[in-house]
Amino acid sequence: xxxxxxxxxxxxxxxDFCWPxxxxxxxxxxxxxxxxREPAQRRVVELALADPGSSILRMEGADSGWxxxxxxRHVIQLRQLHVLPAMRNRGLGxxxxxxxxxxxxxxxxxxxxxxxxxxxxxxxxxxxGFKAVAVSDDKVTMRY
Numbered sequence: 001x002x003x004x005x006x007x008x009x010x011x012x013x014x015x016d017f018c019w020p021x022x023x024x025x026x027x028x029x030x031x032x033x034x035x036x037r038e039p040a041q042r043r044v045v046e047l048a049l050a051d052p053g054s055s056i057l058r059m060e061g062a063d064s065g066w067x068x069x070x071x072x073r074h075v076i077q078l079r080q081l082h083v084l085p086a087m088r089n090r091g092l093g094x095x096x097x098x099x100x101x102x103x104x105x106x107x108x109x110x111x112x113x114x115x116x117x118x119x120x121x122x123x124x125x126x127x128x129g130f131k132a133v134a135v136s137d138d139k140v141t142m143r144y
Contacts, residue, residue: 004095010054010066012046017056018066019045021082029116048080057083059092067096076104078113081121093121097128101144111144 010018022045023038030036048054048068057065065083069076078100083092104111113130115122117140130142 003099004059005064005092005099006058007055008058009052010049010056012049014049014054014056014066015045017063018049018082021065021084022080024085025082026116029118053079057092057096059087059090064092069100071109075110075112076100076107078111081113093124094128097124101129104144112141114139114141116140 019042023041026041027036030041051068051070053069053071055067055069056063057067063084064087066080067078067082068080070079071077081093081096100111111130112133113125115125117135117138122140122142125142128144130144132140133143134141
């Protein structure tokens, strides 16, 4: 069965697409436990897009979100996963996570991520088989 999504390499020129998705998702979550520092948050996105592990998530021929993955010898870490609001709840995140789980299994690597404790995406990760392995004040580290 063909994948319902495609990936294309992301780079600094994708900032204007990626930044509003990140900001609109993260700012409401960050303001409760900590102060939102926009320059620092912009830098998070700039650094991610400068890394070769960043991709634009495409669905139905359109840019639909973005992600950043870091891979080491033993671990694949999903650092960022953000989907446009209009493309949420359409199976895109689930399809991508299933693809990542298969990739991690094939490479015999752990698949990990961090999510803010108040992020609604945490339920998606739990449904996808991720389990909490560490909890801090505002973040949960999860592993598949």
